[in-house]
Amino acid sequence: xxxxxxxxxxxxxxxxxxxxxxxxxxxxxxxxxxxxxxxxxxxxxxxxxxxxxxxxxxxxxxxxxxxxxxxxxxxxxxxxxxxxxxxxxxxxxxxxxxxxxxxxxxxxxxxxxxxxxxxxxxxxxxxxxxxxxxxxxxxxxxxxxxxxxxxxxxxxxxxxxxxxxxxxxxxxxxxxxxxxxxxxxxxxxxxxxxxxxxxxxxxxxxxxxxxxxxxxxxxxxxxxxxxxxxxxxxxxxxxxxxxxxxxxxxxxxxxxxxxxxxxxxxxxxxxxxxxxxxxxxxxxxxxxxxxxxxxxxxxxxxxxxxx
Amino acid sequence: xxxxxxxxxxxxxxxxxxxxxxxxxxxxxxxxxxxxxxxxxxxxxxxxxxxxxxxxxxxxxxxxxxxxxxxxxxxxxxxxxxxxxxxxxxxxxxxxxxxxxxxxxxxxxxxxxxxxxxxxxxxxxxxxxxxxxxxxxxxxxxxxxxxxxxxxxxxxxxxxxxxxxxxxxxxxxxxxxxxxxxxxxxxxxxxxxxxxxxxxxxxxxxxxxxxxxxxxxxxxxxxxxxxxxxxxxxxxxxxxxxxxxxxxxxxxxxxxxxxxxxxxxxxxxxxxxxxxxxxxxxxxxxxxxxxxxxxxxxxxxxxxxxxxxxxxxxxxxxxxxxxxxxxxxxxxxxxxxxxxxxxxxxxxxxxxxxxxxxxxxxxxxxxxxxxxxxxxxxxxxxxxxxxxxxxxxxxxxxxxxxxxxxxxxxxxxxxxxxxxxxxxxxxxxxxxxxxxxx
Numbered sequence: 207x208x209x210x211x212x213x214x215x216x217x218x219x220x221x222x223x224x225x226x227x228x229x230x231x232x233x234x235x236x237x238x239x240x241x242x243x244x245x246x247x248x249x250x251x252x253x254x255x256x257x258x259x260x261x262x263x264x265x266x267x268x269x270x271x272x273x274x275x276x277x278x279x280x281x282x283x284x285x286x287x288x289x290x291x292x293x294x295x296x297x298x299x300x301x302x303x304x305x306x307x308x309x310x311x312x313x314x315x316x317x318x319x320x321x322x323x324x325x326x327x328x329x330x331x332x333x334x335x336x337x338x339x340x341x342x343x344x345x346x347x348x349x350x351x352x353x354x355x356x357x358x359x360x361x362x363x364x365x366x367x368x369x370x371x372x373x374x375x376x377x378x379x380x381x382x383x384x385x386x387x388x389x390x391x392x393x394x395x396x397x398x399x400x401x402x403x404x405x406x407x408x409x410x411x412x413x414x415x416x417x418x419x420x421x422x423x424x425x426x427x428x429x430x431x432x433x434x435x436x437x438x439x440x441x442x443x444x445x446x447x448x449x450x451x452x453x454x455x456x457x458x459x460x461x462x463x464x465x466x467x468x469x470x471x472x473x474x475x476x477x478x479x480x481x482x483x484x485x486x487x488x489x490x491x492x493x494x495x496x497x498x499x500x501x502x503x504x505x506x507x508x509x510x511x512x513x
Numbered sequence: 514x515x516x517x518x519x520x521x522x523x524x525x526x527x528x529x530x531x532x533x534x535x536x537x538x539x540x541x542x543x544x545x546x547x548x549x550x551x552x553x554x555x556x557x558x559x560x561x562x563x564x565x566x567x568x569x570x571x572x573x574x575x576x577x578x579x580x581x582x583x584x585x586x587x588x589x590x591x592x593x594x595x596x597x598x599x600x601x602x603x604x605x606x607x608x609x610x611x612x613x614x615x616x617x618x619x620x621x622x623x624x625x626x627x628x629x630x631x632x633x634x635x636x637x638x639x640x641x642x643x644x645x646x647x648x649x650x651x652x653x654x655x656x657x658x659x660x661x662x663x664x665x666x667x668x669x670x671x672x673x674x675x676x677x678x679x680x681x682x683x684x685x686x687x688x689x690x691x692x693x694x695x696x697x698x699x700x701x702x703x704x705x706x707x708x709x710x711x712x713x714x715x716x717x718x719x720x721x722x723x724x725x726x727x728x729x730x731x732x733x734x735x736x737x738x739x740x741x742x743x744x745x746x747x748x749x750x751x752x753x754x755x756x757x758x759x760x761x762x763x764x765x766x767x768x769x770x771x772x773x774x775x776x777x778x779x780x781x782x783x784x785x786x787x788x789x790x791x792x793x794x795x796x797x798x799x800x801x802x803x804x805x806x807x808x809x810x811x812x813x814x815x816x817x818x819x820x821x822x823x824x825x826x827x828x829x830x831x832x833x834x835x836x837x838x839x840x841x842x843x844x845x846x847x848x849x850x851x852x853x854x855x856x857x858x859x860x861x862x863x864x865x866x867x868x869x870x871x872x873x874x875x876x877x878x879x880x881x882x883x884x885x886x887x888x889x890x891x892x893x894x895x896x897x898x899x900x901x902x903x904x905x906x907x908x909x910x911x912x913x914x915x916x917x918x919x920x921x922x923x924x925x926x927x928x929x930x931x932x933x934x935x936x937x938x939x940x941x942x943x944x945x946x947x948x949x950x951x
Contacts, residue, residue, distance in 0.1 A: 487633070
């Protein structure tokens, strides 16, 4: 199961240090992995890993989905997934579309966790079972999870999957950008397996620049929209397409700001609410009780005499 | 569902009904019924499985129904922990929260609000005449919270990790606040109720002599105001946080209910339902325990409820207009209908009933108005936010399974039984005890 990787996790940005001293660093970061940030969300945006998914290049071969299953040791490794589940961190969605020149076609869209820059699931999690690593991937560790499923509720892309048929130890499953491979300097399995170049892995900043350049110089090919650039405050996974995203089953009406900003504003008022309510109540109580001395009722009740 | 599991599943479920029924009816009685009765039905009192004697046929049916329900509830909870949530609920990845969060947790917490509202009125605002209502309200609150915890334990996928939010503080997570509040406020409610238990304990001289229960009682009485204030603070946080949970879902919850002011609305409606629940619970218990009804006090609570409902109504309406979501209310959708039932029957109607002095002093009006607040104003509101308001986004893919409903009914039944037992053995209605003694 996926949990076996979780023990290797450490949230520090490892890739800077890959090289000679890597082994020693692994040990050090394993020890420090117990310390978690008080605030979740954003890492250093420019340095975040990301993936540019060019839907015009996707042939729908499913190499990515199968490679993902193999690398992450998911069950039914030779079965093509048809949706995100505890058996599949990614799948290739086949959608019938009508192209600009009026032809009916089937388009393939790889779907997986978007690794939001300010992720709702990370903000939602009450025990930091879901956390944002500084390198970019949003990672789940089962050992902290309560199974409250607020991450599922919060995710605007409906990515986290729950094990509905596991009574005692259900876990949340979702893409973790092959974080263990990233630490070893490798690409995520899907990007490595892609034969057409539809999946490009790199720093989000650089990928974004590339995507803009591609749209600018090849303006007939792509719609002028990089999905993930601004959606819910930006995601690490970026999509380029020649067909409007709403026709490809991408969620519409997503806010340009990250939803956690609103709840974190509310959470930020709590100290004032606590102090305010407590002071108001204590003041009122002091006022209404100003004449009454402390009277302690006798502990025995009148029934006792009765008995 | 695994085809191998299905027969086993049914078998366990059947057993969970049959075993308790056998215990009530008596194994021997059933055996007689099946295999024929021996000459004499005289059974010695020491018999392991006595033939039960019910006062009436009605009582027998009631007991059987109750035992069947508890057996089924237990069986379903057992199945949930053996086969998983998917086996007993209609939940899915697209609809991960259902009845147990929408009603048991969100409704349960709201219905427990009487504890902090009445305690604040009686102890902080110094209106001592409300004193007789405080203990039952705190008992209702405590039981409500214990049931919320019970519901959560069934609903959480990994309930053994429930303590983690207490250790790994996540200041940004609303769910963390919810978890912290459930834990601390249940403790505070227990401390608030502890004097009632200690009064009883102190009557047992051997215990009171050996344990410091009498000084503890005196101490709690002396510092009770601290816990009342703490209760108000924690309730304010918790009631509002259940609304804040949904602020994180701007794309999923229907704009009829989605608002950045959800925490405020949840808190305001909780204050109103705290007052209403006290009226409902006083009326019911006055019938059940054949005690007098504190009509003047309840009419005053109804007056306060009308004021709170008016503020709540104005806030909701202004919010809908400012956000520009009001045209949705006049579209022929299930959501609009559900909104109007919630606001019309649960807020407007009781507000009008309770604002007329002649009406709110009639016990029947008091009870029906308060029940409307509870059922339509609050329970339906929480279900609208938790289920109905999500359907436009998810499609109508979720409706609670009969097993989810059974577990919910079981939990509520346990709460009612516990209230009855506590009222019987503890002086929850203190003024009544004095009347009897006099």
